[in-house]
Amino acid sequence: MTDITVPADLWEDDSQAVVTAWLVDEGAQVQAGDLLAEIMVAKAQYEITAAAAGKVRIGRQIDDVVSKGDVLGTID
Numbered sequence: 001m002t003d004i005t006v007p008a009d010l011w012e013d014d015s016q017a018v019v020t021a022w023l024v025d026e027g028a029q030v031q032a033g034d035l036l037a038e039i040m041v042a043k044a045q046y047e048i049t050a051a052a053a054g055k056v057r058i059g060r061q062i063d064d065v066v067s068k069g070d071v072l073g074t075i076d
Contacts, residue, residue, distance in 0.1 A: 002052040002075045004036060004059075008068040010046050017041035019064045019072065028056045030075065037072060050075060 006017060017039040024036055030050045037048040050056075054075040060066060 002054065003071045004048060004050070004056075004073045004075060006039060006048070006066050006068055006070045006072065007046075010068070011041050011044070014067075015041050016065050016067050017046070019060050019062050019066060020045065021062065022058060024056050026056065026058050030054065030056055039066065048072065 019037060020040045021038040023038065024030060030036065031053045032050050034050045035047050036050050036056065039046050039048065052075050057074045057076060059071055059073040066072065
């Protein structure tokens, strides 16, 4: 199992982000590098990509507030 996390190096300060979109559905089969989700912080949109291949399990929903390192879901 691989966690889908908010990367710690996307922005410099301790601002929180908001999950704005999931680009895959629950249970979707993905490959490493596939786009999974988008988050927004301070009017900047960031894309979250898959670190591994497998089936996506969504843990955080659209409009959830997240911080650096938070787990958004998993890839099994």
